[in-house]
Amino acid sequence: MKIYAAEAGFISRLISDRRDIMAFARELKSADAMRAAREDLMASALIFQASDITEKNKGYTIDADGAAHIPIVGELTPRAQTDACGAYTAEALTEYGFIIAATSLADADPMVSKIIYNINSPGGYVDGVDEAAQAMAGAKKPTESRVTGRATSAAYWLASMTDKIIAMSPYSTSGSIGVAAEEYDDDRRLANAGIDHRVYTSTDAPDKRPDTATDEGRAKIVAQLDALHAVFVSRVAEGRHTTPEHVSANFGRGGVLTAESALKAGMIDEIRGKSIARNVPSVAQDEEINMENPGVAGVGRTAANIEGKEGPMDLATLKADHPDAYQEAHAEGRAAEKKRRDELSAFLGINAEGDKIVNEALASGADYASLSAKLTAATVRGSASTDGDNPPAVTSPAPASSGGVSEFTPEEVAAYKKAGISLDVARKYAPKDKEE
DSSP: OEEEEEOHHHHHHHHHHHHHHHHHHHHOOSHHHHHHHHHHHHHTSEEEOGGGOOSSOOSOEEOTTSEEEEEEEEEEESOGGGOHHHHHHHSEEEEHHHHHHHHHHHHHOTTOSEEEEEEEEEEEESTTHHHHHHHHHTOSSOEEEEEEEEEETHHHHHHTTSSEEEESSTTOEEEOOOOEEEOOOOHHHHHHTTOOOOOOOOTTOTTSSOOTTSHHHHHHHHHHHHHHHHHHHHHHHHHTTSOHHHHHHHSOTTOEEEHHHHHHHTSOSEEOOSSOOOOOOOHHHHOOOOSSSTTTSTTOOOTTGGGTOOSOOOHHHHHHHOHHHHHHHHHHHHHHHHHHHHHHHTTTTSOHHHHHHHHHHHHHTOOHHHHHHHHHHHHHHHHHHHOTTSOOOOOEEOOOOTTSOSEEOHHHHHHHHHTTOOHHHHHHHSOOSSOO
């Protein structure tokens, strides 16, 4: 009897394919022909074995960011070369020993900053899975699982051991938490051939060979599977930092969940590729877009989702994806800043009060338009009081004002009038001579 932690659909295909392979094998006339056919089948599959790992081929590749990528694909098995049926059905096999060895080497490699497992597997045998899971969980470097197709059953058991699980597509699936067993009952075929099949067990081991033709025998097998299932659930709960009860209730109950459902359940941490990135012509050449209300006019796209990205367009994205637009915006910004400084600096050197206002504005980012009345009032007042052509000051009372000066000279009144500034504005911004 073989015990699997594999997605149900895969097991169904495996059983069907096994029948076909056995039927084909019976047609072969010699052991040499069978051996040649098996070798040809294994050569056509993608197989990752522990024995393939050498000093030059460490079982992983390192990307530009220093991350080691380890494949976990196809059926998971303790011994690939003994599993021709798995190679035929899954078209790929990964040995648990390969995962353990590659993880150990990557964790010790000074060139590796983190370990990424690229997973597309329906699961496989229970035998060996927990040893691989322990090796992955024990890595000292950050770990991450990237699910490109599916991480189900034993493959999800492994993925749950990493620091983060990312679905690389909304189509990616996770789950199928549980174990299953299969057996072939050939008693009727043997009986038809005149062969009796009997099983005996020692006195104190009645459950060593339960009779699965009976309800009692089948119940004993299910009890064994339940014990293995409890280990599976416990490991997933540890890896996902939750409880076994939560896993049993919310992680699919043996079923398979697509990425969005898996994310809501807490089975994975992120989904990539929610939106399709398109190479779209420029807005000017394509069609007008109402950026303030994209659902009203144009095609209803924003600068961010033109590129297939979510959220607002930031400066780094603009610079990376649209360098010409970034340079144009940068040039406009520099021109606007130069104009602001030139307009403010024109008021420097007239008097101390004006200089103070200008310097504060230059530092704070304020522009001339917001300070024009204040600047003109301060500098005109200074000009009027220092103009040698003006007659001696003769004070005249000015209307009381809650926000400004208590009096103006006739020369100041004339200067404000010439500049187009009302006395109310002058009272608001000119310095006080004395309190009323």
